[in-house]
Structure formats: structure tokens, C-alpha cells
Amino acid sequence: MLLFKRYKNIIVLGTVSFFTPFAVSSGFQIWDQNASDTANCHAGSASEANNASTAFYNPAGMSYLDKQHISLGFSQLVPRVKFKGTVGVSSGNVQPDDFNSFNTKFSPANSRRSVIVPNIYYTVPVDDNWHAGFGINAPFGSTLKYDKHSWVRYTGVETNIQVVNVLSALSLRVSPSLSVGLGLDLQGMSETLKTNINAVGGNAPSESYSVNRVNSLAPGFHGGVLYQLFPRTRLGISYHSPVKHKLRGISKFTGPLVASLISVDSIKTHKIRTNVVLPSTTTVSLFHQLNQWDLLGSLSYTKWSCIKNFKFSNLTGIDIDSNLSKRLTIIAPASLHDTWNLALGTHYHINKEIYLQFGLGFDQSPVRLTGRSTRFPDADRYAVSAGLHYQVNSAFNVDIGWRYIIIKKGKIKVMQQNGGMTTNTIGHSSGYINTAGVQLSYKF
DSSP, rough: OOOOTTTTTTTOTTTTGSSSGGGGGGGGOOOOSSSSHHHHHTTTTOOOSSSTTHHHGGGGGGGOSOOOOOEEEEEEEEEEEEEEEEEEEEEEEOTTTOGGOOEEEEEEHHHHHOOOEEEEEEEEESSEEEEEEEEEEEEEEEEBBOOTTTOOOOOEEEEEEEEEEEEEEEEEEEEEEEEEEEEEEEEEEEEEEEEEEEETTOGGGGGGGEEEEEEEEEEEEEEEEEEEETTTTEEEEEEEOOEEEEEEEEEEEESSHHHTTSSSSSSEEEEEEEEEEEEEEEEEEEEEEOEEEEEEEEEEEEEEGGGGGGEEEEEEOTTSSOOOOEEEEEEEOOOOOOOEEEEEEEEEESSSSEEEEEEEEOOOOOOOOOGOOOOSOOOOOOOOEEEEEEESSSSEEEEEEEEEEEEEEEEEEEEEETTEEEEEEEEEEEEEEEEEEEEEEEOO
């Protein structure tokens, strides 16, 4: 629940669902940073070091790449989220147990959107022991857009989050069996969130809209160690630091509800402010070669618990006194816990040019019941993957990967008090994500 007692102007029409931990959910952390790792459910990502993307996964792996390497590709993510349940809408603020005040409607809704996530990496040997690498990728991101006629639009109709990461890295071969690496990251983050507002519970003439757009630029770092345990076995450990974003942007509230209070139909401010931390991730990976088989595994730990709450300032909307304002403040508690991600994979070598790839994965959700909503419909996930690696010639290879993720059913029971409108959502969410990718790698 929001902290009503501490702040007079704490309730903002249509923005309460903006202040959920949706942007930094484990389910929306993008593990697929090249098609080869998509095919393995990213198993062995910190130990395989088979192309230039190791500059991101574990920069110590660059010591295993001879010559210059360039790798570029994309993954297409097609998430589908289903909500089944009821959404109640009421004018004014309602007590948590006052369900008779709601105009309630069974409002199933679907979100199905496609997003393309590109990547490019380059590594070069500096001398016999040092390597350098560069890259651009997208380690976080999400997209949701619900049916515009469902009442779910009053809890959050559209969400778009993008994080673009530019990285540089160095690796050092300390000994024939030990390599270390360190990289710097510069992240650009942007969010766009839209909500429909209706103070009289579904009467179309009063339908208004809240749109919030924020962005930031913030630094981080990543590093790793890669150790050759045996001639055919490698152990890798990587770490990606938390990145603290200071987001600034525009908040706009428009529609008949505004026009009913002032002579114009919208108000806007360029001074919206908030801080968000994208959490750290530590990964331990193993890579082992057999005769025709390679075995890969990764265990990752992400510290979502570093996120305690969310505070946003200078928002447009209607306060608890039914006045328009550009200086509203909102605080929402986070209810996240640290998570584990497990990935197991294998390669089967048909011949010297072709091998098949397979993977299984489990991704724990950081979300508890109190934090789950239609804008943040996250739950534990299970994944299966497959792919193909083709060595066209000694310098050029192609990877094709596919992964299917099942999102478990998650219960949603949340009330959002939004100044002139209160929504009460009861139901459950479920879904899946289809991912397909292509990666082209060349050494010269």
C-alpha cells in the first residue's frame, strides 16, 4: 500500500502502477545476448568462450580467442501474457474491505507484442597475453500492451522498457590455465508507461490518459575469471555490477478529467524524477568436452533485494483533494527477493562443421503476491531450447537458436488507489515467451 499518511499529495491518477519493480524483474532480464546462448538456455555462458560475445558474458574468455573476432546477430522475443479475472473501478478512494463500492467487470486480457534485440561484439588480441573487446547489447527490456477495450487498461495498458548497454573490456592470460577480465559498461535506460483513467467507473466520455516517459545514462562494470581445470574442462565465474539509474523525463495527464478542472485538456511537466537500481548478477559456469558431446551448465544469482522501494517526484495528476498538480510525490514499497537461475545444455557434434544444441532452464521470480500486478505479471519460469551451429569455413560460422519459456500461473490480488479512481484487480496471470535468434561470427 502507498504511504498516504506521510504525503498529502501522494496519490496520482494512473501512475501508481508505474511504480512497480517491473523494469527490473528477473522475468524481464534478457539472458539471450547471442543466438548460441539462446540455443543452450545460456548454459555455460561464463565458461564456453566460443565467440566475441564472451566480452560481455565473461571478459576473461577473450584469452581463448585467436585473431580478431566479430560477432553480430539478433533475437526476436515474442511474449504473450494472459490475464483472467475481474477489475473493479470506483470513483474516489475506497477502503481495502469496501468491495461493494466497485463497479466490477470480468475483464480477461491478452498482451502479445514482438521485440527484436540486436547485439554486436568485437575482440582483438593486443599481444600474446592481453585481449581487448567491445560490444553493444540489451541486458534488460520488456514490452506489454493489453487489449484497449478490457478494463485492465485502468491498471496499466502499455509498458515499454529498454536498456542499451555499450561495453569495453580487457582480459589477461595470467598463466596457461588462468585468465582474468574486466569490463566497463555504459547503460542507457528508458521507460514509457501508459494508463487509462476513468473516475466514474467505465463511462467513456470521461476517459483520460496518463503517459510517463523517463530516461537516464549510468555506468557499471563486469568482470570474470576463467580457469582450465583439466584439458577438456573449464570453470568460469562472472560478475555484473548493479547499475544505479537516475531517471528524468516527462509526465503528461490529458483528457476530459483535466478539462473539467481547468480550461485546457492536458497538463505536462518535464521534471519527473526517480531512481532505479538494476541489480547485480553473479554466474558460475562449467564447460566440459567429451568425444561427440559438450556439457554445459550455469548457475546465476541476482540480488533483487537491493531494491527497497520506489519514490517518484514532480508528477502530473490529481491529488487526494481533487486538484490538478505538477508536483505530486508517490512512494511504493518493493517486495522482491534474491533469485536463482539454473541452465543446463549440451552440444552434439555431427561432424567437424555441424553440431546440434539443446538446453533446459529454470528462472526464479523475485515477485511475491503483494508485488504482482497486470503490469508486472511475473512468476517462476521454465525453458527448453534447441539450435544449430554451422562452421561455413575456417573463419565464418552461423548459429541459429530457439527457446520456449513457460510462465507459471500467478495469483493477482491488488488494489490501487489513484486519487479520483480506485481499481481492485483479482485474478491470475500466465503466459509464455517464444525466442528465436541468429548469430554470425567471423574471425580474421
